[in-house]
Amino acid sequence: MATTGNVISTQSADYYDEYYAGYNESEGEVCDRTSTMSFGAIITPLFFSIVVIFSLFGNILVIVILTKYENVKSLNNAFILNLAVSDLLFTAGLPFWANYHMYGWTLGEPACQIVTYVFYVGFYSSGILLILMTVQRYVAVMNPLSNIVSAKGIYSVLASLVVWVVSVLVAIPAFIFTKVLDQNRCQYEGSYGSLWGIYQQNILFLVSSAVFIFCYSQIMCRLLRPTAQRRKTKTLKLIFTLMVVFFLGWAPYNIVIFLQSFYLRPQPPADSRTLVRNCEKLKELDYAFYITRFFAFSHCCLNPVFYVFVGVKYKNHLKKMLKSLGRNNSSIRRRPRPLTITSITSELSL
Numbered sequence: 001m002a003t004t005g006n007v008i009s010t011q012s013a014d015y016y017d018e019y020y021a022g023y024n025e026s027e028g029e030v031c032d033r034t035s036t037m038s039f040g041a042i043i044t045p046l047f048f049s050i051v052v053i054f055s056l057f058g059n060i061l062v063i064v065i066l067t068k069y070e071n072v073k074s075l076n077n078a079f080i081l082n083l084a085v086s087d088l089l090f091t092a093g094l095p096f097w098a099n100y101h102m103y104g105w106t107l108g109e110p111a112c113q114i115v116t117y118v119f120y121v122g123f124y125s126s127g128i129l130l131i132l133m134t135v136q137r138y139v140a141v142m143n144p145l146s147n148i149v150s151a152k153g154i155y156s157v158l159a160s161l162v163v164w165v166v167s168v169l170v171a172i173p174a175f176i177f178t179k180v181l182d183q184n185r186c187q188y189e190g191s192y193g194s195l196w197g198i199y200q201q202n203i204l205f206l207v208s209s210a211v212f213i214f215c216y217s218q219i220m221c222r223l224l225r226p227t228a229q230r231r232k233t234k235t236l237k238l239i240f241t242l243m244v245v246f247f248l249g250w251a252p253y254n255i256v257i258f259l260q261s262f263y264l265r266p267q268p269p270a271d272s273r274t275l276v277r278n279c280e281k282l283k284e285l286d287y288a289f290y291i292t293r294f295f296a297f298s299h300c301c302l303n304p305v306f307y308v309f310v311g312v313k314y315k316n317h318l319k320k321m322l323k324s325l326g327r328n329n330s331s332i333r334r335r336p337r338p339l340t341i342t343s344i345t346s347e348l349s350l
Helices: 007-026 034-069 075-092 094-103 109-142 154-170 172-177 191-223 226-261 272-297 299-309 312-334 336-349
Strands: 178-181 185-188
Touching (some): 034 075, 034 094, 034 272, 034 299, 034 312, 109 185, 109 299, 172 178, 185 191, 226 299
Antiparallel strands (some): 178 185
8 A cells, every 4th residue: 555654644643742732731731742753853754765765766667667578558567557656656755754854844835735635646546556456366366267357458548547536536635624834834724634534544444454355365265276286385475475564564554543543533621640641642652653654654665576576577577677787788888998909900000
């Protein structure tokens, strides 16, 4: 799922920090979360830099290989190509949020809205594409003669168009309701917008999980039959790895932001002991949020590995491209030598 969280989660810590602090002040208490904010300001740029580097390298490499060696009109390759593009869109927002964690938002409200919107489009399109790719893989195993398996041309274009139209429409609220507050906070205006964004993420995760569990469990049952002995072990390992990576990446993150959502709702009056206890829970959620977000966002780096380079065909394409680059480099290095030899030979002949 690029792929991976969204801007509301990136800023939800900021919003409920302000909301809960204001609430505490009315009760004579303030929840001091300076330490967790400092932790986020240090660890977020570091983590995001790692994700950006690997995501750019992996997804651009996928696009190059697909356009150079594959038929991008086939449905499967169209999904992979669109997944790489959506992961790159998702990745494009990370440097801005890394800078935001260190210095606050300094680029103005229009940039805040655009970056948020692009980030959302990348997030939702990546999640939808992973669902469609899982369904297509399920159909390919359960019914290899289905038209979905061999679809290409106009069907690939229409499928890609539907994915992007849905992603663009779902992301529109992020553009409309995102504001720059107090001159340096780029976030949803109001707690209900933040809650909406969090629950959108949770719903997408639950839908993706249901599709993953159903489709891959059915595929594994089919592969356990005696007729699939040759490919069984390798394919089962791949499917198991896909599911483990997906759930380890996204499940903890979605649990944390869901727990955070409880502190975005209006809080009832409470005594000082309850306020202190809630403040400690908020701090724990802050630390968990920063750590789990890194693993969730790292999924956009891992998508090219698990959905492309595990296949023999794409490995061969990669080897072919590396050999081609190696030959080009060696020919460039050798180019001056014949000129030198020719010159020496001509001088000797004279």
